[in-house]
Amino acid sequence: MQYDHIKEQRSFRPWRETKAPQKILIIRFYAIGDIAITFPACASLHEKYPETQIDYLTVHSNEELPEGVMIFNQIFGMHFSNLAVKKLIETLQWGLKIRRHKYDVIIDLQRNRISRLIRRIAGPSSWGEFDRFxxxxxxxxxxxTFKRIGFAELELNFKIPVTVHLLNQGKNLLIKNGWNGSEKLIILNPAGLFETRNWPIQNYIQLSKLIQASGPVKFLFLGTDRIREKADYLIRTVGMNAINLVNQTSLGMALAIMQMVSAVISEDSGLMHIAWVSGVPTVGLFGSSRHDWSSPIGSHSRCLHSGDLPCGACMAAKCKYSDTHCLSRYTPEMVFKKYEELQKLFNR
Known part of the structure; x- marks a missing residue:
């Protein structure tokens, strides 16, 4: 597969002290889903070292997501210029700013030129870099990455401690829009970025009918305007019992609302990652995406992917065969079976 030939040189200096580090910095700039993916390991680190200050460096547009969890003491949101020289100056300035905080450990989960330069200027005692490929x-x-730095005892923690303020806001928004506080909320998320990541809309219609026939539920639509047309179409066509919050929530609010959801069926997207890292039973629908890189994990997750096909996980925006068979071959009945399987195992 693409990039599999790359053997990246990653830099590590393990934490060798017997005492816990006093200050740790996590670096991840992009994207929403990738930031969310860092949370289970960070939650485990916070649980193991509750007295350690754990800070997070990201970009300004994404800082609301880490601000929504009770793991990090301080969130830094960077602004980047599009001009190369100005971006370099900004990076140097941030490196000096981070250096003044005197971090014992920096965990670089972005691992690009900017994050590397910031870490080198900061000069921590210990560090580690993410394996990108x-x-x-x-x-x-x-x-x-955490384990190679020296935190070998950590395991992924899918109980993300969202702030009480956001949880209350999220619950109130749901109730205001017709939730009774006890109905099962099921998210359908047709949010794949490319046509090769889009499950046919007619399949969503049939799947929603199967789910409704299995018991009382309320469907929920979150996310950006990218899914507005599909959400409106599904609600109108199926006549489903639904709450439509498309483009009505912030990143933090979406994270909070996710804690009240019973299941998510989603194409590869940021919201899908927010779901499974929160421990929500998740069925991921992967077409051209590389499941071996970005599939949801944990016993509460299932991934229907294309890795078994010669042309699978191609990462292309358009299918060269013009049929996106890698994704359309998964019938509503097959997806419903995975949903039902998770509902029996995890009765949320």
């Missing part, structure tokens, strides 16, 4: 799910590679 190995054919393992990102959640596994994040945890492996």
């Amino acid at each position: 190995s054919p393992n799910p990102a959640g596994v590679r994040v945890l492996e």
